[in-house]
């Protein structure tokens with residue numbers, strides 16, 4: 001068996017920053033320490049922090065007054081920030097700057113009187129946060145059918161934004177439908193789909209023709225990981241999204257000589273390496289890393305942490 005290891009894969013700059021923020025907050029404040037939603041959408045990352053005393057909540061009301069709370073990489077709506085202030089929480093904002101960019105675009109378009117179509121997935125943490133920036137001005141659009149059903153005059157003052165972790169190709173189809181329907185529609189100055197999402201998708205598209213099967217490490221609630229598996233399947237290759245090596249089924253590898261291994265932006269590298277070790281052990285796999293793009297993006301810690309020094 002030959003394993004092709006896609007590069008780039010795994011942690012992006014936003015996930016690195018969010019995890020480093022939580023590590024730093026643990027050093028500075030100890031436990032109990034609260035995180036609103038999962039710090040990143042990965043079971044291993046969340047479980048490892050839970051074991052160290054971090055409490056993940058879905059409702060800000062579940063956090064005792066005067067506690068320390070981190071906002072996850074996916075961002076939060078202003079109503080959540082307001083509720084945190086009301087409870088006198090010490091909030092640390094680990095929102096990825098590329099998500100914040102979309103929030104700022106939503107605020108700008110809303111101020112200028114646009115009706116905004118947010119292309120994204122209903123219920124995703126990031127989408128909830130962005131919708132919350134201008135609830136009266138934004139509508140979620142999930143596919144071409146929803147574009148066709150929009151009840152607005154063709155010359156309405158409209159703009160579009162996208163979730164950062166969509167399939168580039170799926171988003172393009174919806175954007176095209178919006179442009180056809182509203183020829184004057186405004187959009188973001190630069191793509192909202194982030195560099196990490198685009199690079200991981202491009203790597204799968206480049207490498208999938210050369211393999212029989214694709215393994216994507218990532219959790220099922222990770223939007224960008226799901227998209228990687230979908231893209232592989234769109235090339236008619238079997239693709240499995242798994243959290244870890246324990247989910248591998250030996251039956252996948254009958255008549256399979258070449259396997260592409262990649263990972264979503266929130267999946268730790270050690271779970272990738274465990275998977276590769278399994279394929280070496282059970283199938284005598286040799287491993288080749290193929291790099292389709294170098295990444296050198298990094299984000300600094302949130303300002304709330306930068307301004308604090310560790311007191312021993």
Ligand code: SF4
Pocket residue numbers: 012013014015073096097098099164165194195196197224265
């Ligand atoms: S996937 Fe993109 S938007 Fe999401 S945290 Fe990573 S860099 Fe930021």
